[in-house]
Amino acid sequence: MIDRLMYGAAAAALVLAACEQPPAAPAPEENGTSEAEMSASDAAADAAAMPAAEGGALAALDNNPFAEEWTENFGAPPLDQINEAHFMPAFEAAIADHAAEIAAIAGNPEEPTFENTMLAMEMSGRGLSRVAAVFGNLTSSASNDELRAIQREVSPMLARHSASITLNGDLFARIDTLYQNRADLDLSEQQARLLEVTHDQFVRAGAQLGEEERARYAEIRSELATLYTQFSQNELGDRESWYMELPEGALEDLPASMVSAARAAARARDMDGAIITLDRSSVEPFLETSPDRELRERAWRGFYNRGNNDNEFNNNQLIRDILVLRQEQAQLLGFESWAHYRTAGTMAETPEAAIDLMEQVWWPARQRALEELADIQAMIDAEGGDFEAEGWDWRYYTQRVREERYSIDPAEVAQYLELDRMIDAMFYTAGRLFNISFHERNDIPVYHPDVRVWEVHNAEGDVIALFYGDYFARQGKRSGAWMSSFRAQNGITGEIPLILNNCNYNRPAEGEPALISFTDATTLFHELGHGLHGILSNTEYPSLAGTSVDRDFVEFHAQILEHWLAQPEILETYATHYETGEPMPVELLERVLEAQTFNAGFENVEFLNSGFVDMAFHLEENPSEIDVEAFEAEVLESRQNLRQIPMRHRSTHFLHSFSGEGYAAGYYSYLWAGVLDNDGFAVFEEAGDIFDPEASQRLYEVFSGGNTRPAMELYTGFRGREPSVEPLLRNRGLLTEVEG
Known part of the structure; x- marks a missing residue:
């Protein structure tokens, strides 16, 4: 999973808080005056009216680490100098500076050119990017009551600021003029792409709406920012309590x-x-x-049941409120539903195409799950258990069936999967594929002692990125695993990316090794795949850099890297016993690999349940009337779901869908990317070399290309054709049922 924390110039107008809230945003409070009452123009005027000294309001702050650009350690944030008291003044000043920059661009009396409009936007908002990126990462990974209180105030501020830019008529007129005349501007390929992407983002953010509709659109953005924040904080509160x-x-x-x-x-x-x-x-x-x-x-x-309890953290009404506002927003923009709005312009293009893909996997996955349930029930009956298997029995008896069938004990396997060795394995994989190396630094400031930092070098020894790894669960850190950044790659300034991976493994007792499961190790590779998407970025403009791609393409980069973990060449070298250093025995390794498609029915059904419900929510015509739990049940029953397998993420804690917009009506994208990654890894299988140099170079072009070309063009440039679903079904052990 990724968090879009790569704020860069024009992207700041579209991504900052309002468009894609980080999934760990805290909850709102009442602030007296409704935040939604201010129109976009009012917000811009208020921000521009904030006091600004020479060099800007941010530079005028006293004793605030955000007041100047950071030059040490490749521009890494001085996290040892930043505390909670610095954020609110920095946000206020940075918003004022960015508003003034945007006002100057929009009010420029000269005819619009790429340089005085698009390039100027790319270079704007740098101070706000610094503040927002650090704050977003801390609220996700090291939150506390004070940070949450600040977030309650900041979220609607950022939503208003974002709307003041995307709904600025003079600014859009300049962009639109360039766009309409783009054929005559002699633009480079990346310049043309930046103009195309920015114009589309502004249109999708309401730039062509009438005056009254713009005001309402701005209100919706502010209200949603507050609701996303509250949903996230409720999930965190219910989980941690x-x-x-x-x-x-x-x-x-x-x-x-x-x-x-x-x-x-x-x-x-x-x-x-x-x-x-x-x-x-x-x-x-x-x-x-x-x-x-x-x-x-x-x-x-x-x-x-997180978020669905009779307490202050209940999320049911928030879901209804979010869906109602999303529906209104989509219809303001001329779309039939939020699902149609979100899939337009993606690889899927329509919700129907996304649902069709899920259907292709659903029925063979369900059949496999029925077979798995029969195995579980047979074991229960053989032991004299006088009960039918339920959801809380599935994992326990599945594990016992796995042990019986493959003689695999998870505790035994974990002894060969020590976290540091798995980190070495993923760095080795990245090095072989992309000619890079990782070198740990112990002197770069971090926000928690768990966090580690590496320089990433290219083949010539140049530092091309800093990579932060935060691998252990703790209070104040949201659940799951994700990639974000402190800064995107910037070809204009030459700034290298500062990339962060988060996981939530159990911290061992002092002096003991961190032993992880094979699933955990797969997650480690997955998140590095996202990280490499940012690390290898090589674009001219930050708005096109790294993970700034279609949501149903962004998971490809993470999921394809997972394939290397399961290769004997990797496991034979790095899956070594934490005490003896001996490699995993060949027969155990063979059993581990043979068992990879075991329980595939459960895993696919669990995922698809969330995908179908996510899409159904955002196609629903009367969301205000939804009974969330009954709605879930109705969607699942419509496809004859097994009661023992719920959604992977029940609605009331479905952060992907309701803590922001990145995966809303887009959870299917993991499956879409699954088609791509299985089809894509076949390139290396067909070459007979998992590190084939030619295939690796073509894959590098995908990782480094950001959003410089449409997603399908990038993929077909690597694969040589459009993707096939067959490798996914085969690799997940589902192909036989389809053929039959």
């Missing part, structure tokens, strides 16, 4: 590594004993290994 204490007797039946993690989780809350939390890295291994059915049910219900 829940824990389950484990009796000492229950610990005897759990793997030693899980017991260690459970005790560490208790210590992190200043508690004695051992606890299970609702972090996925805590609760899912417990559901896989605990023989105590009652405890499993408590953990399962706690996990799937």
Whole structure:
């Protein structure tokens, strides 16, 4: 998953908070006057009226690290000097500076040119980019009450500021003039692409609306920013408030590594004993290994009911409010629904195409899941269990079926998957593919002791990026795994990208190794794939850099890298025992690889359940009337879903869909990217070399190209043709059912 925190110039107008809120945004408070009452022009006027000294309002701040550009450590933020008190003054000043820059561009009496309009926009908002990127990363990865309070105030401010730019009629007139005359401007390929992308983004952000519609559009953006913030904070609050204490007797039946993690989780809350939390890295291994059915049910219900409890963190009404506003926004822009608005211009192009792709996988996946359920029930019956399998039984009995069928013990496998060795493995993979190397730095300031930093060098030894890795779960950090940045690559200034990967693995006890599962290791490779998309970016303009691509293309870069982890060449070298250093035994390695498609029915059905519900929400004609839980059930029952397999992300904690807009009516994009990555990795399989130089160079062009060309052009340039769904079905073990 990615967070669009790469604020760069023109992109600042479109991405800053309003368009794609980071999924960990905190909750709003009432501020008296409605934030939505200010029109876009009022917001711009107020921002421009803020006091500004020579060099701008931000530069005039005293004793504030954001007041000047950072020059040490390749421009890395001085995180050891930044505290909560710096943010609000910096945001206010940076918004004022950016508003003044935009006003100067929009009011320029000269005829619009690429240089005085597009390039000027690309170079604007640099101070705001610095402030917003640091703040966004801290609220996701190291949040606290003070940061959350600031976020409650900042989110609608940024939404108003974004609207004041995208709804600026004079500014859009200049962009539109250039766009209408683009054939006569002698633009380079990237200049033409920047103009095309920016014009489209402004149109999609309401630039062609009438005056009254613009005012309403601005109100909607502000209201949504507040709702996204509240949804995210509710999920975080509900998740962090829940824990389950484990009796000492229950610990005897759990793997030693899980017991260690459970005790560490208790210590992190200043508690004695051992606890299970609702972090996925805590609760899912417990559901896989605990023989105590009652405890499993408590953990399962706690996990799937986040945001749906009778407390202050309930998200049901927020979902309705968000859907109503999204529908109104889409219809203001002339789209039938939010789903049509979000898929327009993507690789899928329409919600119908996205649904059709999901349908192609659904029925073979469901059939496989029925077979898996039969295996689970057979084991329950053989043991004399007088009950039908339920959701809280699936992972436990699936793991036992896996052990019986493949003789795989997750605890045994984890002994060969030590986190540092897996980091080495992913760096080795990136190095072989793209001729780069990673060199750790221990002197660059970070926001938490867990965070590590590496310089990334190219083949000539030049530093092309800084890479931050934050791998352990903790309070104040949102769940899941994601990539973001402190700065995008900028070809105009020569600034290198500053890329951040976050995961949520269990922190081991002091002195013990961090042993992870094969799934965790896959996530590690996945997020580095996103990271490499930013690291390798080589574009002229920051608005086209890195992950600034179609949402249903952006996951390709992450998912294709996952394939290398499962290659014997990687595992034989890096999957070594944490104590002896011995490589994973060949027969165990073979069993691990053979089991990769095991439980594929569950995994695909669980994902598709979320994909179908996400799309159905955003096609619904009367969202204000939705009973969220009943709506979920109706969508799932319409495809004869198995009751034991819920959505991977239930609606009330579906951060992808309701904490921002990046994956709203776009959760299908992981499957779309799955078609691309399986088809794409076949290039290396066909070459007979997982590091084939020619294929690697073509793949580099995709990773480095950002949004300089349409997504399908980039993909076909790599693959030589459009993608086929067959490799995905084959690699997920679903092809036989389709053919039959």
